[in-house]
Amino acid sequence: MTDHRDAVLRLWGRQLYERQNEPLAWAEAVLEATGRPPTAVTAAMSGRLDALADSPSDRAQLLFRTVAKLAANLRVDGLYDADVGTRIGPLALWLCELEPPLTGPLGDALGHPPDGPTSLVTVHAIELSSGNRAIRLRAIDALLEWAELGHPQALAALSEVASDHRTQDVTVWTKALNRITLFGDANLEPGLLRALADTGHRGVRWSALACAELGFRRSVPLITALLEHPDPMVREGACEALGLFEEPAAIPALTARLDDETTWVRSRAAMALGQIGGDRALAALWQAMMEHRNPKAGHLASAIAAFGPPVVDDLIALTTDPDPDLRALACRALGSTADDRALPALEHLAAHDLARTTLGGLVATAAKQGLRTAHRIRDARTTST
Secondary structure, eight states: OOOHHHHHHHHHHHHHHHSOSSHHHHHHHHHHHTTOOHHHHHHHHTTOGGGGTTSOOOTTHHHHHHHHHHHHHHHHHOOOOHHHHHHHHHHHHHHHHHOGGGHHHHHHHHOOOOOHHHHHHHHHHHHTTOSOHHHHHHHHHHHHHHHHTTOHHHHHHHHHHHHOGGGSOHHHHHHHHHTHHHHOOGGGHHHHHHHHHOTTSTTHHHHHHHHHHHTOGGGHHHHHHGGGOSSHHHHHHHHHHHHHHTOGGGHHHHHHHTTOSSHHHHHHHHHHHHHHOSHHHHHHHHHHHHTTSOSOOHHHHHHHHTTOGGGHHHHHHHTTOSOHHHHHHHHHHHHHHTOTTHHHHHHHHHHHOOOBOTTSOBHHHHHHHHHHHHHHHHHHHHHHO
16 A cells, blocks of 8 residues: 555545445536536436437546446446446546646535545544444554554554454454554553453453563463463463463463363463473473373474474483384474484484384384474575575
8 A cells, every 4th residue: 555646546436436325416416517518418317328429529528428337327227336436536636637627616526535645544444433344344454554654543543443342343453453563552551451351352362462462561460361261262372472471470371281172272382381491391391292191292392492402412312212202203303403413313213213103103204304394494594694
C-alpha cells in the first residue's frame, strides 16, 4: 500500500459502490454533470446505449459511457457493478484535470474523493465496528498495512483495538495482537493483563504471547497458570510465551508439560526450557529423554542441542549407550549443535550402527541425518561470514 493515490481511488470507488441510496438518480446526476446534452442523458437513462454511437466525441465521452453502462446494468438487474463503479472515480479526476469547469459539477455529483491516507485510515478505523464481518477483517488488514508504513493514526487505531478485548471481534483482536510489536507500548499493559485473566476468552493464547512480546513481566504468574488450561492451544501458547520471557521461575511448570497429552505442547515446553537455559532446565530435559517417557522424543534432543558446546561431550558419550533409542536421539542433538567434536562420532554411527529404534528406524539413518544437519548449519555459518 505504498501507492497512496491508487489506494485512495480504490476507496473512493468502493464508497461509490456502497453508499448509493438512489443509485439510478445518482447515475443520472453524474451524467448531467458531464455537460452532455439532455437528449443524450435521457437516452442513456432509458438504456438506449446504441443511440450514443453517433454522439460527437469529446473528453467526457468515456466517463459518460461508463456511467451509462452502469445505469443500464442497474435498470436490468438492479445490481451495482463494483468494477464499473471503481473506474468512475479515476475517470472523473482525469476529466476534471482536462476540463476544469466540470470540476465543481462532477465533485457535487460524485462526492469528493477522500483526502489521502488519513481519510483512508479513518474509514478503516470506522469499519472495525461494521456489522459485516468481512468488512471488519478487511479493515484490520488495511490498518496493519498502514501501520507497517508508520502511519500514526493507524498505530493509534490498532492500539485502541488491543486495549480492550471485550469490545472487539475475536479475529480482529487476534490479528492485531499477532502484530503487537508494530504498535504496542506500556499503555496496553492493563488491557492485556485483563484479557489474560479472562481465561474463557477465545483469544487468551494471543494475550499471553502479546504480553511476552512486549515484556510485561507482571503477566508471568497468569501465563504460568495457563499451562493447566483445558485447551492445548492455550497451553502451547503459554509455553511459547514463557520461553520468550526466559523465565527461570517457570521451569517446574514447564517440566510438567513435558508429559502433556498433546504432542505439540510437549514440544513447545521443551523448546521453552531450551530458551530459558541453565542447569535446572537442562537437567529436566535430560531426565525426560533418559526416562523414555515418549518414543517420539526428537523435541527433547533439539532442545538439549540449544545448550550448545557444554552438552556436546555428554551427547557424544550417549552415542555409546546400549539403548538404540538414546543413540539415535544423541545423533539428532549432535547434528543440531554442528560442533566439530560431534562429527567423528556421527560418522562412525552412520557407517556401522545398524540397530533399530523402538519406532523402527536405523541408528545409522539418524546419524546420517545428524551429519546432514551439521553440514547445513556449518555451510550457513560460512556463507554468513
